[in-house]
Structure formats: structure tokens, C-alpha cells
Amino acid sequence: VRQEHAVRGADARTFEAMRHPMYETGPCAGRRVEYGRDHKHVFHQWKLIHGADPQTYTFLDAHYARDKVAVYAFAKRLTTRTDDFQTLGAGYATDGRHHFYQDIVIKGRGFELLGGAAHGGRGYARTRQHVYHHGQVVRHADAGTFELFKPEVGITRDKRAVYFNDQ
Secondary structure (H helix, E strand, O other): OOOOOOOOOOOOOOOEEEOOHHHOOOOOOOOOOOEEEOOOOEEEOOEEOOOOOOOOOEEOOOOOEEOOOOEEEOOEEEEOOOOOOEEEEOOEEEOOOOEEEOOEEEOOOOOEEOOHHHHHHHOEEEOOOOEEEOOEEOOOOOOOOOEEEEHHHOEEEOOOOEEEOOO
């Protein structure tokens, strides 16, 4: 089903599509456009990215973009700590003070990406209080003892339980 939305506030005369590098490979190359800009604004889908500078807005990777003053994920401004911002892998990133999974702010101290090089792409991370999978809390998981047991088939565990696909 195709949805159509008006891009409110866009200047039709100066509007242009912004090609995200993630969508420029594979069988659908050149067909998917989620970003655009005019002389004053940057848009994700039909939403205005508040404060984004259209002249300096560039993509960092599949999840993050930046301009001269901030870092963004989708239509959300994450941080103004652009010099300290770095991607960590599997969609996670940090600005040195906060951690993110795309446009989700990860709460808590002691952030750790789980799995190292071998399983880092599985999307698991933890803080002292919570375990996260793709930015979502794994309910009932014990952060201190949680481990990737057989993540390639969706199996993880802690001192209390074995989880299959986070259940």
C-alpha cells in the first residue's frame, strides 16, 4: 500500500531529494527516497528535522547523519556533541556521555556492546540495569549475567533463564 503525505513547509521551487547511500545499492537502487531538503529545511519522509542545516547535512552511515551543529537519526536530533560522536556498530553509537540505538536514547550507566567482533552485529548491548536488543529492553533479563549463548539462532541466557528471540 502506497501512502502519500504532504511535506508541509517545503519550498517546492528549491526542494530536492537527498539520496541516502544505504538505498543506492541492490535491486531497488534509486527507487527509495526518504530524505529531502529545500533552501531552509531538511526532511525525513514528510517530517521536518527541526534545526537541521540543509547545506551541511550529510549521512554518516545507515543510521546517523550530521550537520555543522548536531547529529541526527531519522527525524530526531540526538546530540550537539558532534566532535565526540562515534558509531559503535550494530546501530549503536555514543557521544561520550549518552548512548543511542538509532533514535532511541539508551538509559543507564556502564554501557557495553555485547558479542565483540564475532557477534557484535546481532544488536545486543547492556547497561548495569538492562539488556537491550536492537535498542529495546529484553524484559526480565539479568544484565550482570546475561550472555550470548547461540545468538546466530536467537538463543541467549542469564542466571535465571534461557531466551529464544528475547522471550
